[in-house]
Amino acid sequence: xxxxxxxxxxxxxxxxxxxxxxxxxxxxxxxxxxxxxxxxxxxxxxxxxxxxxxxxxxxxxxxxxxxxxxxxxxxxxxxxxxxxxxxxxxxxxxxxxxxxxxxxxxxxxxxxxxxxxxxxxxxxxxxxxxxxxxxxxx
Amino acid sequence: xxxxxxxxxxxxxxxxxxxxxxxxxxxxxxxxxxxxxxxxxxxxxxxxxxxxxxxxxxxxxxxxxxxxxxxxxxxxxxxxxxxxxxxxxxxxxxxxxxxxxxxxxxxxxxxxxxxxxxxxxxxxxxxxxxxxxxxxxx
DNA sequence: TCAAGGCTCATACTAAAGTACCAAAATCAG
DNA sequence: CTGATTTTGGTACTTTAGTATGAGCCTTGA
Numbered sequence: 001x002x003x004x005x006x007x008x009x010x011x012x013x014x015x016x017x018x019x020x021x022x023x024x025x026x027x028x029x030x031x032x033x034x035x036x037x038x039x040x041x042x043x044x045x046x047x048x049x050x051x052x053x054x055x056x057x058x059x060x061x062x063x064x065x066x067x068x069x070x071x072x073x074x075x076x077x078x079x080x081x082x083x084x085x086x087x088x089x090x091x092x093x094x095x096x097x098x099x100x101x102x103x104x105x106x107x108x109x110x111x112x113x114x115x116x117x118x119x120x121x122x123x124x125x126x127x128x129x130x131x132x133x134x135x136x137x138x
Numbered sequence: 139x140x141x142x143x144x145x146x147x148x149x150x151x152x153x154x155x156x157x158x159x160x161x162x163x164x165x166x167x168x169x170x171x172x173x174x175x176x177x178x179x180x181x182x183x184x185x186x187x188x189x190x191x192x193x194x195x196x197x198x199x200x201x202x203x204x205x206x207x208x209x210x211x212x213x214x215x216x217x218x219x220x221x222x223x224x225x226x227x228x229x230x231x232x233x234x235x236x237x238x239x240x241x242x243x244x245x246x247x248x249x250x251x252x253x254x255x256x257x258x259x260x261x262x263x264x265x266x267x268x269x270x271x272x273x274x275x276x
Numbered sequence: 277t278c279a280a281g282g283c284t285c286a287t288a289c290t291a292a293a294g295t296a297c298c299a300a301a302a303t304c305a306g
Numbered sequence: 307c308t309g310a311t312t313t314t315g316g317t318a319c320t321t322t323a324g325t326a327t328g329a330g331c332c333t334t335g336a
Contacts, residue, residue: 040175041182048186056194077282090263092322105285112324122292123323124262125228138276215312231293243315250294260322261293 014047067134074117076135083110088127088136205272212255214273221248226265226274 071081079100086096093111097104111123118133120126130136209219217238224234231249235242249261256271258264268274 037175037178041178044179044182045186045189048183048188049190050186051183052187052190052194056190079283087262088266090258090260090266092260093324094322102283103285105287106283108324109284112326115324120228121324122228122230124225124265127262127265128226128228217313240313241315243317244313246294247314250296253294259294 065134066137070133071135074133074135076114076117080110080114080117081135083107084114084126084130084136087111087114087123088130203272204275208271209273212271212273214252214255218248218252218255219273221245222252222264222268222274225249225252225261226268 076084082100083096086099091099093104093107097107100107115121115123115126118126118129120129127136131138214222220238221234224237229237231242231245235245238245253259253261253264256264256267258267265274269276
């Protein structure tokens with residue numbers, strides 16, 4: 001919101017400056033009014049593009065909105081979520097156990113709980129559901 | 139490319155129209171030059187935003203570029219690719235067999251071949267690799 | 277302090293997944 | 307037509323995955 005105010009202030013100032021410049025240029029007879037107007041038009045055309053570009057860039061950066069609330073709603077714990085991430089990377093239970101420094105039994109327990117909470121029959125289905133629920137970055 | 143030419147033609151015409159209008163308005167003394175310039179500036183500001191908006195909309199629509207060439211390069215056959223898609227949906231071999239109307243043995247063969255071609259040890263890893271290779275819509 | 281939930285681990289199974297090898301149709305390009 | 311793939315399917319095994327159950331340890335809120 002602050003930036004919006006700033007941008008509009010800058011625009012107004014630019015406009016005022018242009019007024020003075022154009023008036024001076026026109027009155028002094030250096031350039032014709034057509035050229036003055038053309039320059040202003042082109043300038044503001046590109047200013048519009050620039051502003052829009054910046055605004056859209058923010059939206060694009062907001063691509064991965066992981067739904068933390070949904071994770072809570074499903075009752076998925078911190079550790080279970082870590083396991084879920086490793087599953088989505090394509091790791092086996094043994095490999096996950098090694099990366100998280102626990103036994104394979106532990107991972108099996110977590111996976112089993114995850115499948116119940118995500119209402120999935122297999123880990124592949126869990127991946128799909130998790131992505132649909134936006135608790136995994138696509 | 140055609141649209142680009144059209145858009146620029148329209149812009150030039152708009153500019154010319156504005157010239158005449160502004161000249162007339164100014165010379166007839168109806169409105170001051172400041173207001174004329176301000177209107178032009180604002181108009182072109184929004185034109186810039188509009189043009190940019192349209193250009194970016196096209197890019198966004200180009201999100202899912204499945205790399206058909208890569209599928210060929212990897213030697214993945216039509217049927218194998220169908221199986222890959224079903225795998226990514228989270229289906230079991232038996233379920234895939236049912237949806238494709240073949241036996242589970244056939245699916246196992248396809249999966250085994252896929253794992254070799256995708257250089258994966260598990261189906262979950264195959265999903266990941268396939269998405270990285272852009273042969274599956276994220 | 278005490279119950280509750282989360283994390284850990286184990287055992288014992290059952291069920292899928294995956295490998296290896298083989299082989300018969302079907303399809304397709306030369 | 308013929309050789310090369312592709313698709314299909316089977317058998318026999320090994321390896322992961324997943325379930326069920328029980329239990330000890332830790333942290334935390336009431």
